[in-house]
Amino acid sequence: MPLTLADCMRLDAQDPGHTHWAQMGDRFDPGTPGTLYFDANSIGPMPRTAPLKMQTVLQEGWAKARRRSWNEHDWLAQPRSLGASIAHLIGAGSNDVRVTDTTSINQYKLLRYALSVAAPRRVIVLEHHVFPSNRYVAEAIARDHLAELRFIDDASQLSAALAPKDVAVVALSPVDYRSSTRLDMAELNRSIRAAGAMSLWDLSHSAGAVAIALRQSDADLAVGCGYKYLCGGPGAPAFLYIHPRWADAAWPAIAGWMGHADTFAFEPTYQPGTGADRFLVGTPSVLANAAFSAAAQLWEEVDPVDLDQRHSSLTDTLIQLFDEQCAAWPLRLLSPRNHVQRGGHVALQFEGASALAQALVEQGVIVSSRKPDALRWGIHPLTTSHQQLWSAVQVLRQLLTSGSWQDARFERPMV
Numbered sequence: 001m002p003l004t005l006a007d008c009m010r011l012d013a014q015d016p017g018h019t020h021w022a023q024m025g026d027r028f029d030p031g032t033p034g035t036l037y038f039d040a041n042s043i044g045p046m047p048r049t050a051p052l053k054m055q056t057v058l059q060e061g062w063a064k065a066r067r068r069s070w071n072e073h074d075w076l077a078q079p080r081s082l083g084a085s086i087a088h089l090i091g092a093g094s095n096d097v098r099v100t101d102t103t104s105i106n107q108y109k110l111l112r113y114a115l116s117v118a119a120p121r122r123v124i125v126l127e128h129h130v131f132p133s134n135r136y137v138a139e140a141i142a143r144d145h146l147a148e149l150r151f152i153d154d155a156s157q158l159s160a161a162l163a164p165k166d167v168a169v170v171a172l173s174p175v176d177y178r179s180s181t182r183l184d185m186a187e188l189n190r191s192i193r194a195a196g197a198m199s200l201w202d203l204s205h206s207a208g209a210v211a212i213a214l215r216q217s218d219a220d221l222a223v224g225c226g227y228k229y230l231c232g233g234p235g236a237p238a239f240l241y242i243h244p245r246w247a248d249a250a251w252p253a254i255a256g257w258m259g260h261a262d263t264f265a266f267e268p269t270y271q272p273g274t275g276a277d278r279f280l281v282g283t284p285s286v287l288a289n290a291a292f293s294a295a296a297q298l299w300e301e302v303d304p305v306d307l308d309q310r311h312s313s314l315t316d317t318l319i320q321l322f323d324e325q326c327a328a329w330p331l332r333l334l335s336p337r338n339h340v341q342r343g344g345h346v347a348l349q350f351e352g353a354s355a356l357a358q359a360l361v362e363q364g365v366i367v368s369s370r371k372p373d374a375l376r377w378g379i380h381p382l383t384t385s386h387q388q389l390w391s392a393v394q395v396l397r398q399l400l401t402s403g404s405w406q407d408a409r410f411e412r413p414m415v
């Protein structure tokens with residue numbers, strides 16, 4: 001039998017963790033009244049405590065304590081404490097993760113680090129259609145004659161790319177930013193290590209949505225975005241991870257005073273800090289970290305297995321609603337049907353994806369699109385309900401029925 005609104009309400013009520021999820025959802029700002037948000041793959045919802053935490057930094061820290069805040073408010077400890085708060089979500093040790101800089105900067109630091117560790121190997125393997133910034137970072141390293149790039153179309157070509165035994169690092173995203181296809185990290189890590197190379201994973205479209213097991217899958221390095229599912233706020237600091245076996249294997253690519261073994265010794269020469277600390281560079285972004293800390297406090301209470309199960313229930317329901325409510329139109333599921341092969345969002349393939357996304361936004365259903373034809377629904381497991389999915393698909397069906405999404409005003413570019 002097709003799903004009904006009552007079925008979706010029952011799924012919310014019968015969810016074994018319903019009370020927990022409902023209470024957790026209430027700890028986020030609901031946004032504009034009457035609006036349904038499915039853009040967690042672009043920017044996560046705001047924890048209600050974020051404004052107060054930032055205001056505290058402004059008033060108690062900057063306005064009053066000023067310089068003393070570095071000690072009194074532990075500003076210098078933020079990269080470590082925030083990293084420890086989210087480490088369990090990605091299956092990492094609490095001392096192996098640091099929240100710092102941006103995803104692209106961390107990608108650069110870890111690519112360069114891997115090249116140093118793996119020398120004289122100098123090949124970086126990338127997917128052709130990886131998120132553009134990841135490719136740009138690697139291209140810049142290659143232009144400086146520090147590496148050679150080898151591209152694959154998909155993971156099935158990895159074995160051939162590794163065959164020459166000259167690969168230093170394989171940089172992949174476990175979740176495709178368009179289709180949400182999820183790779184088998186454990187299997188690929190085994191292949192990469194067997195070839196004598198290192199793995200570097202970009203977790204931007206998975207961390208905070210689905211369970212990730214960095215240590216269990218034997219990943220070497222990882223980076224990820226702080227402002228998507230992790231809800232760190234616009235432009236939030238990113239995070240990086242390093243497996244302990246490599247923690248002290250080489251100098252960092254960027255040697256800054258925060259990564260020095262003795263930060264306030266002000267020694268004339270650089271001595272790398274231990275472990276992940278050596279990847280810290282400049283002064284922490286205190287205001288941005290204050291916003292991130294609001295989310296980090298919530299993440300400490302979330303079991304990643306429960307989170308993954310919640311996300312599975314929501315996205316499986318959404319796909320079923322697409323199948324049942326929108327079968328009359330040329331919408332094709334671009335994401336895998338099997339949850340273990342799917343990342344944070346659900347993507348539909350539709351020729352007019354950009355225009356349809358804008359029409360949905362106008363009707364209060366916030367989704368995104370990516371060229372050429374992907375319509376993305378970023379489901380946040382802490383704030384989305386099954387009932388919201390039902391309501392959103394009804395709006396989608398109405399737009400498809402009326403054809404109003406084809407109006408010329410929806411032809412403008414959209415972020």
